Amino acid sequence: MKKKLSFGWVISITGGINGFVSSGPTFFASSTIFRAIEDEFGWSRTLVSGVASFGRFGGALFGPFEGWLIDKFSVGKMVFLGFIIAGFGLILFSIIKSPMQYYISFFLISLGFSIGGFTPSITAVNSWMINKKATAMSIVIGGSTLGGLSAPLLVWGMGNMGWRPTMLIFGLITLILGPITAVILNKKPPKFKNLPTENLLKILPKDFTTKEALKNSSFWTLSASHMLVNASLAAIMAHIYLYLTDPNGHNISPEIASTILPIMAIFSLVFQVIGGILGDISNKRLLASLFISIQGISVLILTLSSGFNSIILFAIIWGIGYGGRTPLIHAMRGEYFGRKHFATITGFSSMGVGISMMTTPILVGRYYDVYKSYDNAFIIVSILCFVSSILILFARNPNKKIKKIF
Numbered sequence: 320m321k322k323k324l325s326f327g328w329v330i331s332i333t334g335g336i337n338g339f340v341s342s343g344p345t346f347f348a349s350s351t352i353f354r355a356i357e358d359e360f361g362w363s364r365t366l367v368s369g370v371a372s373f374g375r376f377g378g379a380l381f382g383p384f385e386g387w388l389i390d391k392f393s394v395g396k397m398v399f400l401g402f403i404i405a406g407f408g409l410i411l412f413s414i415i416k417s418p419m420q421y422y423i424s425f426f427l428i429s430l431g432f433s434i435g436g437f438t439p440s441i442t443a444v445n446s447w448m449i450n451k452k453a454t455a456m457s458i459v460i461g462g463s464t465l466g467g468l469s470a471p472l473l474v475w476g477m478g479n480m481g482w483r484p485t486m487l488i489f490g491l492i493t494l495i496l497g498p499i500t501a502v503i504l505n506k507k508p509p510k511f512k513n514l515p516t517e518n519l520l521k522i523l524p525k526d527f528t529t530k531e532a533l534k535n536s537s538f539w540t541l542s543a544s545h546m547l548v549n550a551s552l553a554a555i556m557a558h559i560y561l562y563l564t565d566p567n568g569h570n571i572s573p574e575i576a577s578t579i580l581p582i583m584a585i586f587s588l589v590f591q592v593i594g595g596i597l598g599d600i601s602n603k604r605l606l607a608s609l610f611i612s613i614q615g616i617s618v619l620i621l622t623l624s625s626g627f628n629s630i631i632l633f634a635i636i637w638g639i640g641y642g643g644r645t646p647l648i649h650a651m652r653g654e655y656f657g658r659k660h661f662a663t664i665t666g667f668s669s670m671g672v673g674i675s676m677m678t679t680p681i682l683v684g685r686y687y688d689v690y691k692s693y694d695n696a697f698i699i700v701s702i703l704c705f706v707s708s709i710l711i712l713f714a715r716n717p718n719k720k721i722k723k724i725f
Contacts, residue, residue, distance in 0.1 A: 326447070326506065327444065327447030327448045327455060327508070328455065328458075329503065330443050330444055330447045330448075330455075330503070330504060331447075331448070331455040331456075331458040332458060332462075333440075333500055333503040333504055334440030334441065334443060334444055334458065334459035334462065334504065335440075335458045335459050335460075335461055335462025335463075335465075336462055336496070336500060337398065337435075337436060337437075337439075337440045337459075337462065337496075337500045337504070338436065338437060338440060338459050338460065338461075338463030338464075338465075338466070339462045339463065339465050339466050339469075340402075340432075340436075340466075340492070340493055340496055341401075341402075341405070341432035341435065341437065341463070342432070342436065342437065342462075342463035342464075342466045343463075343465070343466025343468075343469045344469050344473055344486075344489055345409075345425075345428050345429070346463075346466065346556055348466060348469045348473055348560075348580055349556060349557060350368075350556065350557055350558060350559050350560030350561050351470050351473045351474055351477070351560050351577060351580075352473065352477075352482065353367050353368055353370075353557070353560070353561060354560055354561060354564060354573070355477050355482040356421065356482075357561075362418065363684075363688055364561070364684045364687050364688050365681060365685045365687075365688050366418060367684070368557045368561070368680045368681065368683070368684035369680065369681040369684055370421060370422055370425045384666065385397070385433060385434050385438060385662075386438065386662040386663035386664065386666025386667065387662070387663045387666065388434075389438065389439050389442055389662035389663075389666075390442075390659075390660060390661075390662045390663050394439040394440075394442055394443045394501075394504045394505055394662075395501040395502060395504055395505020396501070396505070397434055397435055397439045398435040398439050398440075398497065398500055398501040398504055398505075399497055399498055399501035400431075400434060400435060401430075401431045401432060401433070401434030401435015401436060401439075402431060402432075402493055402496065402497025402498075402500075402501070403494065403497060404427055404430060404431030404434065404435075405427070405428050405430075405431025405432045405435065405436075405490075405493050405497075406431070406490050406491070406493035406494035406497065407427065407431075407490070407494075408424050408425070408426075408427030408428035408429075408430075408431055408490075409424075409428055409486055409487070409489055409490030409493060410486075410487060410490040410491075412424035412425065412428060412486050412490070413483045413484070413486040413487040413490065414483065435497065435501075437459070437463060438662060438665055438666065438669070439504065439662070440459045440504065441456060441459055441460075441649055441665070442661050442665070443504045443508075444456055444458075444459055445649075445653040445658055445661045446508040446658050446661070447508045452599070452650045452653055452654065453594070453595040453596075453598035453599045453603065453646050453647060453650035454592070454595035454596050454598075454646075455595070456649050456650050456653070457591040457592050457594060457595030457596075457646035458592075458595075460591050460645045460646050460649070461587075461588040461591045461592060461642075464584050464587040464588050464591060464642065464645075465584055465588055466584070468580075468581045468584050470560070470577045470578075470580035470581060471577045471578065471581060473485060473577075474573055474574060474577040476488070478573075508658075525657055525717075525718055526657035526658060526659035526660065527655075527656040527657055527660065527664065527717075528660055529660050529663045529664055529667065532660070532664045532667070533667065535655075535656075535717050536713075537655055537715055537716070537717055538655075538656070538664070538668070540710060540713045541648070541651060541652060541655070541668070541711065541714040542667075542668040542671050542672070543671065543707075543710055544607075544611070544648075544707045544708075544710040544711035544714065545648055545668065545671070545672050545707075546671035546672050546674070546675040546707075547675065547703045547704070547706055547707035547710065548611050548614065548644065548703070548704050548707040548708075549672050549675050549676050550675045550676070550679045550700045550703045551615070551618050551679075551700040551701060551703060551704050552641065552676065553676035553677075553679040553680050554680060554696065554697065554700045555618065555621075555637070555700075557679075557680035557683070557684070558680070558683055558684070558693060559579065559580070560579075560580070562621075562693050563576040563579060563630070564576045567691055567692075568693070569624075569627075569630065571627070571630075575627075579630060579631075582631065582634040582635065582638070583634045583637050583638050583641075584638070585638065586635050586637070586638020586639060586642060587637070587638040587641050587642035587645075588638075588642065589638070589642065590610075590638060590640075590641075590642030590643040591642040591645060591646050593642075593643060594606065594610060594642060594643035594644065594645070594646050594647055595646040595647075595650070597643075598646060598647045598650055603647045603651050603654075604651065604711060604712060604714060604716075605712070606643065606644075606647055607644050607648055607651065607708075607711050608708045608709070608711050609643075610639070610640050610641075610642075610643030610644035610647065611640065611644045611704055611705075611707050611708040612640070612704065612705060612708040613636060613639050613640030613643070613644075614637065614640030614641050614644060614704050615640070615701045615702070615703075615704025615705045615708065616636060616640070616701075617633050617636035617637035617639075617640055617641075618633075618637075618697055618700060618701035618704065619698070619701045620632055620633045620636055621633040621637075621697060622693075622694050622697040622698055622701070648711075651714065651716075652664070652665060652668065654716060655714075655716050655717055655718060656717075679700065682696070683696045683697075683700075
Protein backbone atom coordinates (compact mmCIF):
# COMPACT_ATOMS: atom_id res chain seq x y z
CA MET A 320 0.00 0.00 0.00
CA LYS A 321 2.80 2.41 0.88
CA LYS A 322 4.48 1.72 -2.44
CA LYS A 323 1.32 2.56 -4.34
CA LEU A 324 0.64 5.68 -2.33
CA SER A 325 4.19 6.96 -2.89
CA PHE A 326 3.44 7.39 -6.60
CA GLY A 327 0.98 10.08 -5.54
CA TRP A 328 3.95 12.41 -5.01
CA VAL A 329 5.01 11.80 -8.63
CA ILE A 330 1.46 12.74 -9.63
CA SER A 331 1.72 15.90 -7.51
CA ILE A 332 5.03 16.97 -9.06
CA THR A 333 3.75 16.28 -12.58
CA GLY A 334 0.66 18.31 -11.76
CA GLY A 335 2.97 21.12 -10.63
CA ILE A 336 4.77 21.05 -13.99
CA ASN A 337 1.40 21.10 -15.71
CA GLY A 338 0.44 24.10 -13.56
CA PHE A 339 3.61 25.99 -14.45
CA VAL A 340 2.85 25.73 -18.16
CA SER A 341 -0.92 26.22 -17.97
CA SER A 342 -0.95 29.05 -15.41
CA GLY A 343 2.34 30.83 -16.09
CA PRO A 344 2.77 33.30 -18.94
CA THR A 345 -0.93 33.44 -19.77
CA PHE A 346 -2.11 34.07 -16.20
CA PHE A 347 0.40 34.85 -13.45
CA ALA A 348 2.65 36.76 -15.87
CA SER A 349 -0.11 37.76 -18.28
CA SER A 350 0.19 41.49 -17.59
CA THR A 351 3.66 41.47 -19.20
CA ILE A 352 2.03 40.26 -22.42
CA PHE A 353 -0.73 42.84 -22.10
CA ARG A 354 1.88 45.59 -21.95
CA ALA A 355 3.47 44.36 -25.20
CA ILE A 356 0.05 44.26 -26.90
CA GLU A 357 -0.85 47.74 -25.68
CA ASP A 358 2.48 49.16 -26.83
CA GLU A 359 2.19 47.69 -30.33
CA PHE A 360 -1.47 48.28 -31.13
CA GLY A 361 -2.34 51.25 -28.88
CA TRP A 362 -5.62 49.65 -27.80
CA SER A 363 -7.47 50.83 -24.68
CA ARG A 364 -6.72 49.31 -21.28
CA THR A 365 -10.26 47.90 -21.19
CA LEU A 366 -9.78 46.10 -24.50
CA VAL A 367 -6.29 44.85 -23.68
CA SER A 368 -7.02 43.55 -20.17
CA GLY A 369 -10.54 42.51 -21.11
CA VAL A 370 -9.11 39.53 -22.95
CA ALA A 371 -8.39 38.01 -19.52
CA SER A 372 -12.12 38.21 -18.78
CA PHE A 373 -13.18 36.89 -22.18
CA GLY A 374 -10.58 34.14 -22.02
CA ARG A 375 -12.02 32.84 -18.76
CA PHE A 376 -15.53 32.81 -20.17
CA GLY A 377 -14.91 29.27 -21.36
CA GLY A 378 -13.87 28.12 -17.92
CA ALA A 379 -16.92 29.70 -16.29
CA LEU A 380 -19.35 28.42 -18.91
CA PHE A 381 -17.96 24.93 -19.43
CA GLY A 382 -16.61 24.28 -15.91
CA PRO A 383 -19.21 21.67 -14.89
CA PHE A 384 -19.04 20.01 -18.32
CA GLU A 385 -15.23 19.92 -18.16
CA GLY A 386 -15.42 18.33 -14.72
CA TRP A 387 -17.89 15.73 -15.97
CA LEU A 388 -15.60 14.95 -18.92
CA ILE A 389 -12.68 14.39 -16.55
CA ASP A 390 -14.72 12.05 -14.35
CA LYS A 391 -16.10 10.28 -17.43
CA PHE A 392 -13.09 9.96 -19.75
CA SER A 393 -10.07 10.26 -17.40
CA VAL A 394 -7.57 12.92 -16.46
CA GLY A 395 -5.01 11.95 -19.10
CA LYS A 396 -7.31 12.35 -22.08
CA MET A 397 -8.42 15.80 -20.96
CA VAL A 398 -4.85 16.96 -20.33
CA PHE A 399 -3.85 15.80 -23.82
CA LEU A 400 -6.85 17.49 -25.48
CA GLY A 401 -6.50 20.68 -23.48
CA PHE A 402 -2.80 21.16 -24.20
CA ILE A 403 -3.35 20.58 -27.92
CA ILE A 404 -6.03 23.29 -27.99
CA ALA A 405 -3.91 25.69 -25.90
CA GLY A 406 -0.77 25.02 -27.95
CA PHE A 407 -2.45 25.88 -31.23
CA GLY A 408 -4.11 28.87 -29.53
CA LEU A 409 -0.68 30.19 -28.57
CA ILE A 410 0.59 29.73 -32.12
CA LEU A 411 -2.44 31.62 -33.42
CA PHE A 412 -1.83 34.32 -30.80
CA SER A 413 1.66 34.88 -32.22
CA ILE A 414 0.22 36.04 -35.57
CA ILE A 415 -2.74 38.19 -34.46
CA LYS A 416 -3.44 41.48 -36.23
CA SER A 417 -6.86 42.53 -34.94
CA PRO A 418 -8.84 42.60 -31.67
CA MET A 419 -11.05 39.74 -32.90
CA GLN A 420 -8.02 37.51 -33.51
CA TYR A 421 -6.61 38.62 -30.15
CA TYR A 422 -9.75 37.55 -28.29
CA ILE A 423 -10.33 34.32 -30.22
CA SER A 424 -6.76 33.09 -29.75
CA PHE A 425 -6.73 33.95 -26.05
CA PHE A 426 -10.07 32.20 -25.63
CA LEU A 427 -8.58 29.03 -27.15
CA ILE A 428 -5.55 29.29 -24.87
CA SER A 429 -7.70 29.74 -21.76
CA LEU A 430 -10.17 27.04 -22.75
CA GLY A 431 -7.39 24.57 -23.50
CA PHE A 432 -5.55 25.21 -20.25
CA SER A 433 -8.86 25.09 -18.37
CA ILE A 434 -9.63 21.65 -19.83
CA GLY A 435 -6.14 20.25 -19.45
CA GLY A 436 -4.53 22.29 -16.69
CA PHE A 437 -5.37 22.84 -13.03
CA THR A 438 -8.62 20.89 -12.61
CA PRO A 439 -7.41 17.53 -13.99
CA SER A 440 -4.13 17.90 -12.09
CA ILE A 441 -5.79 18.61 -8.76
CA THR A 442 -8.32 15.84 -9.47
CA ALA A 443 -5.51 13.31 -9.95
CA VAL A 444 -3.90 14.38 -6.68
CA ASN A 445 -7.21 14.22 -4.83
CA SER A 446 -7.67 10.64 -6.05
CA TRP A 447 -4.16 9.51 -5.11
CA MET A 448 -3.53 11.28 -1.81
CA ILE A 449 -5.52 10.61 1.34
CA ASN A 450 -3.58 11.55 4.47
CA LYS A 451 -1.43 14.35 3.01
CA LYS A 452 -3.98 15.87 0.67
CA ALA A 453 -3.32 19.56 1.42
CA THR A 454 0.46 19.14 1.19
CA ALA A 455 0.21 17.26 -2.12
CA MET A 456 -2.19 19.81 -3.54
CA SER A 457 0.20 22.59 -2.53
CA ILE A 458 2.77 21.12 -4.93
CA VAL A 459 0.35 21.42 -7.87
CA ILE A 460 -0.65 24.93 -6.85
CA GLY A 461 2.99 25.81 -6.23
CA GLY A 462 3.87 24.81 -9.78
CA SER A 463 1.15 27.12 -11.04
CA THR A 464 2.41 29.95 -8.88
CA LEU A 465 5.97 29.48 -10.11
CA GLY A 466 4.61 30.63 -13.44
CA GLY A 467 5.23 34.10 -12.02
CA LEU A 468 8.95 33.38 -12.43
CA SER A 469 8.39 33.39 -16.17
CA ALA A 470 7.85 37.17 -16.10
CA PRO A 471 11.54 38.13 -16.40
CA LEU A 472 11.97 35.47 -19.10
CA LEU A 473 9.02 36.87 -21.02
CA VAL A 474 10.30 40.44 -20.70
CA TRP A 475 13.73 39.28 -21.88
CA GLY A 476 12.27 37.25 -24.75
CA MET A 477 9.94 40.01 -25.89
CA GLY A 478 12.75 42.55 -25.61
CA ASN A 479 15.24 40.48 -27.63
CA MET A 480 13.07 38.47 -30.02
CA GLY A 481 9.71 40.25 -29.90
CA TRP A 482 6.53 39.03 -28.28
CA ARG A 483 5.37 37.06 -31.35
CA PRO A 484 8.36 34.63 -31.49
CA THR A 485 8.19 34.34 -27.69
CA MET A 486 4.56 33.23 -27.78
CA LEU A 487 5.27 30.87 -30.69
CA ILE A 488 8.02 29.15 -28.71
CA PHE A 489 5.74 28.79 -25.69
CA GLY A 490 3.07 27.26 -27.94
CA LEU A 491 5.51 24.64 -29.22
CA ILE A 492 6.60 23.82 -25.66
CA THR A 493 2.95 23.32 -24.73
CA LEU A 494 2.39 20.90 -27.61
CA ILE A 495 5.43 18.86 -26.54
CA LEU A 496 4.71 18.71 -22.81
CA GLY A 497 0.99 17.93 -23.12
CA PRO A 498 1.28 14.23 -24.09
CA ILE A 499 4.06 13.62 -21.56
CA THR A 500 2.14 14.98 -18.56
CA ALA A 501 -1.05 13.29 -19.81
CA VAL A 502 0.53 9.82 -19.67
CA ILE A 503 1.77 10.29 -16.09
CA LEU A 504 -1.38 11.91 -14.71
CA ASN A 505 -3.53 9.20 -16.30
CA LYS A 506 -2.16 6.46 -14.02
CA LYS A 507 -5.01 5.02 -11.94
CA PRO A 508 -4.99 5.48 -8.15
CA PRO A 509 -5.20 2.56 -5.67
CA LYS A 510 -8.66 1.17 -4.90
CA PHE A 511 -8.09 0.46 -1.20
CA LYS A 512 -9.86 -2.89 -1.61
CA ASN A 513 -7.73 -4.73 0.95
CA LEU A 514 -8.46 -2.42 3.86
CA PRO A 515 -11.04 -3.45 6.50
CA THR A 516 -14.26 -1.50 6.23
CA GLU A 517 -13.77 0.25 9.58
CA ASN A 518 -10.30 1.50 8.52
CA LEU A 519 -11.63 2.60 5.14
CA LEU A 520 -14.23 4.79 6.80
CA LYS A 521 -11.55 6.45 8.92
CA ILE A 522 -9.35 7.60 6.04
CA LEU A 523 -11.79 8.10 3.16
CA PRO A 524 -14.51 10.78 3.10
CA LYS A 525 -17.93 9.96 1.74
CA ASP A 526 -18.10 10.28 -2.05
CA PHE A 527 -20.86 12.83 -2.53
CA THR A 528 -22.71 12.74 -5.81
CA THR A 529 -22.86 16.04 -7.67
CA LYS A 530 -26.53 16.35 -6.75
CA GLU A 531 -25.80 15.78 -3.07
CA ALA A 532 -22.99 18.34 -3.12
CA LEU A 533 -25.20 20.95 -4.77
CA LYS A 534 -27.76 20.47 -2.00
CA ASN A 535 -25.17 20.95 0.73
CA SER A 536 -24.79 24.43 2.23
CA SER A 537 -21.04 23.97 2.71
CA PHE A 538 -20.60 23.58 -1.04
CA TRP A 539 -22.18 26.97 -1.68
CA THR A 540 -20.43 28.69 1.22
CA LEU A 541 -17.02 27.39 0.18
CA SER A 542 -17.70 28.25 -3.48
CA ALA A 543 -18.83 31.79 -2.63
CA SER A 544 -15.76 32.38 -0.47
CA HIS A 545 -13.49 31.12 -3.25
CA MET A 546 -15.29 33.32 -5.78
CA LEU A 547 -14.85 36.49 -3.72
CA VAL A 548 -11.17 36.01 -2.87
CA ASN A 549 -10.30 35.21 -6.47
CA ALA A 550 -11.62 38.60 -7.58
CA SER A 551 -8.44 40.11 -6.16
CA LEU A 552 -6.34 37.39 -7.79
CA ALA A 553 -7.78 38.17 -11.22
CA ALA A 554 -7.42 41.93 -10.75
CA ILE A 555 -3.81 41.75 -9.59
CA MET A 556 -2.61 39.25 -12.19
CA ALA A 557 -4.17 41.17 -15.07
CA HIS A 558 -3.03 44.65 -14.00
CA ILE A 559 -0.02 44.49 -11.65
CA TYR A 560 2.65 44.92 -14.33
CA LEU A 561 0.64 47.69 -16.01
CA TYR A 562 0.12 49.38 -12.64
CA LEU A 563 3.82 49.30 -11.83
CA THR A 564 5.01 50.57 -15.23
CA ASP A 565 2.33 53.22 -15.93
CA PRO A 566 3.75 56.78 -16.24
CA ASN A 567 0.92 58.01 -14.01
CA GLY A 568 1.44 55.06 -11.66
CA HIS A 569 4.73 53.96 -10.14
CA ASN A 570 6.54 54.42 -13.47
CA ILE A 571 9.02 51.61 -12.78
CA SER A 572 11.15 50.30 -15.64
CA PRO A 573 9.90 47.07 -17.27
CA GLU A 574 12.96 45.12 -16.15
CA ILE A 575 12.63 46.11 -12.49
CA ALA A 576 8.84 45.72 -12.50
CA SER A 577 9.21 42.17 -13.85
CA THR A 578 11.09 41.21 -10.66
CA ILE A 579 8.01 41.83 -8.51
CA LEU A 580 6.13 38.86 -9.95
CA PRO A 581 8.91 36.37 -9.08
CA ILE A 582 8.96 37.71 -5.50
CA MET A 583 5.22 37.13 -5.32
CA ALA A 584 5.70 33.67 -6.80
CA ILE A 585 8.53 32.61 -4.48
CA PHE A 586 6.72 33.62 -1.29
CA SER A 587 3.50 32.10 -2.62
CA LEU A 588 5.31 28.82 -3.26
CA VAL A 589 6.87 28.75 0.21
CA PHE A 590 3.57 29.45 1.93
CA GLN A 591 1.64 27.04 -0.26
CA VAL A 592 3.83 24.32 1.16
CA ILE A 593 3.54 25.77 4.68
CA GLY A 594 -0.22 26.15 4.30
CA GLY A 595 -0.53 22.59 3.03
CA ILE A 596 1.51 21.16 5.91
CA LEU A 597 -0.36 23.21 8.51
CA GLY A 598 -3.67 22.22 6.95
CA ASP A 599 -2.85 18.53 7.31
CA ILE A 600 -2.28 18.89 11.06
CA SER A 601 -4.75 21.58 12.10
CA ASN A 602 -8.08 23.26 11.25
CA LYS A 603 -8.09 24.11 7.53
CA ARG A 604 -11.12 26.35 7.79
CA LEU A 605 -9.61 28.70 10.39
CA LEU A 606 -6.26 28.77 8.61
CA ALA A 607 -7.91 29.57 5.28
CA SER A 608 -9.79 32.48 6.87
CA LEU A 609 -6.53 33.86 8.29
CA PHE A 610 -4.60 33.61 5.02
CA ILE A 611 -7.46 35.12 2.99
CA SER A 612 -7.43 38.14 5.33
CA ILE A 613 -3.68 38.48 4.82
CA GLN A 614 -4.24 38.49 1.05
CA GLY A 615 -6.73 41.33 1.47
CA ILE A 616 -4.24 43.29 3.58
CA SER A 617 -1.60 42.93 0.87
CA VAL A 618 -3.86 44.58 -1.71
CA LEU A 619 -4.40 47.52 0.65
CA ILE A 620 -0.63 47.82 1.05
CA LEU A 621 -0.26 47.93 -2.75
CA THR A 622 -2.92 50.62 -3.02
CA LEU A 623 -1.26 52.79 -0.36
CA SER A 624 2.30 52.12 -1.55
CA SER A 625 4.47 55.17 -2.27
CA GLY A 626 7.85 53.64 -3.03
CA PHE A 627 9.64 50.53 -4.19
CA ASN A 628 10.12 49.18 -0.65
CA SER A 629 6.38 49.19 0.00
CA ILE A 630 5.82 47.36 -3.30
CA ILE A 631 8.27 44.69 -2.14
CA LEU A 632 6.32 44.47 1.12
CA PHE A 633 3.12 43.98 -0.87
CA ALA A 634 4.72 41.15 -2.88
CA ILE A 635 5.82 39.36 0.29
CA ILE A 636 2.48 39.75 2.13
CA TRP A 637 0.59 38.73 -1.02
CA GLY A 638 2.69 35.59 -1.28
CA ILE A 639 1.96 34.68 2.34
CA GLY A 640 -1.79 35.20 2.00
CA TYR A 641 -2.40 33.82 -1.47
CA GLY A 642 0.06 30.99 -0.99
CA GLY A 643 -1.31 29.86 2.36
CA ARG A 644 -4.99 29.91 1.50
CA THR A 645 -4.96 28.23 -1.91
CA PRO A 646 -4.15 24.58 -1.03
CA LEU A 647 -6.44 24.79 1.98
CA ILE A 648 -9.52 25.67 -0.09
CA HIS A 649 -8.94 22.84 -2.58
CA ALA A 650 -8.12 20.33 0.15
CA MET A 651 -11.31 21.30 1.99
CA ARG A 652 -13.33 20.57 -1.14
CA GLY A 653 -11.68 17.16 -1.50
CA GLU A 654 -12.19 16.26 2.16
CA TYR A 655 -15.76 17.49 2.18
CA PHE A 656 -17.03 15.78 -0.96
CA GLY A 657 -14.74 12.81 -1.68
CA ARG A 658 -12.94 11.48 -4.77
CA LYS A 659 -15.39 9.89 -7.19
CA HIS A 660 -17.14 13.04 -8.47
CA PHE A 661 -14.49 15.57 -7.42
CA ALA A 662 -13.86 16.97 -10.92
CA THR A 663 -17.55 17.54 -11.66
CA ILE A 664 -18.15 19.11 -8.24
CA THR A 665 -15.09 21.31 -8.71
CA GLY A 666 -16.42 22.27 -12.14
CA PHE A 667 -19.68 23.49 -10.70
CA SER A 668 -17.80 25.40 -8.00
CA SER A 669 -15.57 26.94 -10.66
CA MET A 670 -18.55 28.57 -12.37
CA GLY A 671 -18.75 31.26 -9.69
CA VAL A 672 -14.98 31.53 -9.48
CA GLY A 673 -14.79 31.82 -13.26
CA ILE A 674 -17.44 34.53 -13.36
CA SER A 675 -15.57 36.49 -10.70
CA MET A 676 -12.26 36.16 -12.54
CA MET A 677 -13.96 36.91 -15.84
CA THR A 678 -15.60 40.18 -14.77
CA THR A 679 -13.00 41.67 -12.44
CA PRO A 680 -10.16 42.38 -14.91
CA ILE A 681 -12.41 44.17 -17.38
CA LEU A 682 -14.16 46.19 -14.66
CA VAL A 683 -10.84 47.24 -13.19
CA GLY A 684 -9.53 48.07 -16.67
CA ARG A 685 -12.62 50.14 -17.38
CA TYR A 686 -12.19 51.98 -14.09
CA TYR A 687 -8.62 52.84 -15.08
CA ASP A 688 -9.70 54.11 -18.51
CA VAL A 689 -12.21 56.46 -16.89
CA TYR A 690 -10.28 57.65 -13.83
CA LYS A 691 -6.64 56.91 -14.79
CA SER A 692 -6.18 55.26 -11.41
CA TYR A 693 -6.48 51.79 -9.89
CA ASP A 694 -6.80 52.85 -6.25
CA ASN A 695 -10.53 52.54 -5.53
CA ALA A 696 -10.86 49.42 -7.68
CA PHE A 697 -8.10 47.71 -5.69
CA ILE A 698 -9.70 48.78 -2.40
CA ILE A 699 -12.96 47.13 -3.45
CA VAL A 700 -11.33 43.80 -4.27
CA SER A 701 -9.46 43.90 -0.95
CA ILE A 702 -12.80 44.31 0.85
CA LEU A 703 -14.08 41.25 -1.02
CA CYS A 704 -11.16 39.31 0.49
CA PHE A 705 -12.24 40.24 4.00
CA VAL A 706 -15.84 39.20 3.25
CA SER A 707 -14.49 35.90 1.91
CA SER A 708 -12.46 35.32 5.08
CA ILE A 709 -15.62 35.57 7.18
CA LEU A 710 -17.76 33.50 4.83
CA ILE A 711 -15.41 30.50 4.76
CA LEU A 712 -15.80 30.10 8.53
CA PHE A 713 -19.33 28.85 7.88
CA ALA A 714 -18.18 26.10 5.46
CA ARG A 715 -18.17 23.09 7.82
CA ASN A 716 -17.18 19.54 6.89
CA PRO A 717 -20.36 17.52 6.16
CA ASN A 718 -18.41 14.27 6.63
CA LYS A 719 -18.19 14.85 10.38
CA LYS A 720 -21.92 14.24 10.66
CA ILE A 721 -21.70 11.17 8.43
CA LYS A 722 -18.88 9.54 10.44
CA LYS A 723 -20.94 9.74 13.64
CA ILE A 724 -23.44 7.34 12.06
CA PHE A 725 -20.90 4.51 11.68
